Amino acid sequence: MRALVIDDSRAMRRIVSAALEGFGYETRQAGHGQEALDVLQEGYVPDLCTIDWNMPVMDGLQFVSAVRANPAWRALTLMMVTSESEQGQIVRALAAGAHEYVIKPFTADALRDKLALLGMLPEEAVL
Amino acid sequence: MTLTATSFDWVRQLVHRESAIVLAPGKEYLVEARLLPIARSMGLPDVGQLVDSVRTRPSPESTRKIVEALTTNETSWFRDGDPFTALTSTVLPSLLSARGPAERLQIWSAACSSGQEPYTIAMLLEDALPNASTRVAITATDLSREMVECTRAGRFSQLEVNRGLPAPMLVRHFTRAGNEWQVSPSLRRMVTASECNLAAPLPRMGPFDVVYLRNVLIYFDLPTKQAILRRVRALMRPDGWLFLGAAETTLGVDDSWERVVIGRSSAYRPLKGN
Numbered sequence: 001m002r003a004l005v006i007d008d009s010r011a012m013r014r015i016v017s018a019a020l021e022g023f024g025y026e027t028r029q030a031g032h033g034q035e036a037l038d039v040l041q042e043g044y045v046p047d048l049c050t051i052d053w054n055m056p057v058m059d060g061l062q063f064v065s066a067v068r069a070n071p072a073w074r075a076l077t078l079m080m081v082t083s084e085s086e087q088g089q090i091v092r093a094l095a096a097g098a099h100e101y102v103i104k105p106f107t108a109d110a111l112r113d114k115l116a117l118l119g120m121l122p123e124e125a126v127l
Numbered sequence: 128m129t130l131t132a133t134s135f136d137w138v139r140q141l142v143h144r145e146s147a148i149v150l151a152p153g154k155e156y157l158v159e160a161r162l163l164p165i166a167r168s169m170g171l172p173d174v175g176q177l178v179d180s181v182r183t184r185p186s187p188e189s190t191r192k193i194v195e196a197l198t199t200n201e202t203s204w205f206r207d208g209d210p211f212t213a214l215t216s217t218v219l220p221s222l223l224s225a226r227g228p229a230e231r232l233q234i235w236s237a238a239c240s241s242g243q244e245p246y247t248i249a250m251l252l253e254d255a256l257p258n259a260s261t262r263v264a265i266t267a268t269d270l271s272r273e274m275v276e277c278t279r280a281g282r283f284s285q286l287e288v289n290r291g292l293p294a295p296m297l298v299r300h301f302t303r304a305g306n307e308w309q310v311s312p313s314l315r316r317m318v319t320a321s322e323c324n325l326a327a328p329l330p331r332m333g334p335f336d337v338v339y340l341r342n343v344l345i346y347f348d349l350p351t352k353q354a355i356l357r358r359v360r361a362l363m364r365p366d367g368w369l370f371l372g373a374a375e376t377t378l379g380v381d382d383s384w385e386r387v388v389i390g391r392s393s394a395y396r397p398l399k400g401n
Contacts (some may be wrong), residue, residue, distance in 0.1 A: 070298055085285060085303075086303065087298055087302065087303045089302075090294055090297065091298050092300050093294075094294060094295055094298070098294075099298075100294050101294035102289055102294070103288075103289055104287075105285075106289050107285075107286070107289075109203075109290065110286070110289040110290055110291075113203050113204075113205075113289075113290050113291030114289075114291065116208070116291070117205060117208070117291060117293055
């Protein structure tokens with residue numbers, strides 16, 4: 001399985017990528033929503049995007065809306081991974097088309113639990 | 128490592144006496160990890176000194192803390208989700224057709240820890256059943272007083288709600304309360320929490336239509352497992368359903384149960400005539 005990790009913090013990209021690679025994912029990274037859209041438009045279509053909310057150029061919510069506006073990317077699973085923790089923000093992200101929402105700080109176990117809920121854990125990680 | 132073999136043995140005996148849970152040899156690291164916060168809170172530098180102090184001046188409060196620290200587990204929502212899928216796909220429809228409309232379904236979460244399991248059940252039922260809070264009663268029990276209080280309060284930290292609780296359910300069934308999340312009043316009305324030691328004679332409860340007894344039996348020796356299953360069975364309706372943990376079974380322990388496969392999960396039902 002492939003994941004695109006979108007976050008403007010290099011440290012956070014590294015943490016999320018390392019966790020996902022530990023579950024068997026192959027990862028790529030993007031520093032903001034527009035860079036991530038460029039990656040998708042180049043033809044790299046992952047199974048999963050993890051998305052920070054606050055980023056320069058294009059924020060996470062705008063990215064989710066842009067992905068959802070393109071039927072070609074319908075199969076993409078979108079998971080917010082952000083420190084934004086207000087109930088209203090979670091509701092907005094889900095309404096825009098995000099499937100899941102992980103609040104920072106989080107543990108690798110939390111990521112794994114959410115992926116399991118989505119049926120997005122590669123087989124070897126389930127066993 | 129500060130724990131001597133004598134100290135570890137003393138802890139093992141204490142935990143077995145108070146809870147019937149067997150701490151296998153080699154679990155010294157678990158004792159160290161779980162008891163260190165208690166040692167620190169008492170101003171002691173390590174677990175060895177904590178054990179020495181409690182051995183020489185035993186008090187019900189400190190022994191209770193030690194037993195609780197070693198018998199409670201981190202839990203996540205929808206932990207091993209299959210027994211919950213089985214509840215809504217098979218068990219609930221079967222019970223609703225077998226019971227009258229005025230009969231209240233009784234569900235027991237027998238090792239509820241800090242409340243994730245009973246509230247997971249409550250959320251699923253509220254989403255599946257109109258007027259769930261008047262049609263279902265969930266009894267949540269745990270050995271630990273602290274865990275029972277957490278369950279009663281129904282408040283969970285950010286880290287706890289991150290552990291396997293689907294975001295749509297979080298926003299539907301919880302409200303933000305400072306840095307924590309509070310379960311809705313209707314879920315709290317469905318769940319009654321109390322202390323209960325499964326290894327001792329059980330209080331008057333039930334009869335239960337469904338029992339979740341997951342990841343409990345693994346901690347006990349065979350005679351205690353058999354005694355627990357016998358007592359649980361006595362509190363169940365004859366057509367009830369028992370869910371055990373994924374690594375647990377009644378096979379080879381107590382032959383008065385029938386195993387029923389539901390999707391990727393197994394349930395156990397009392398065999399008639401036993």
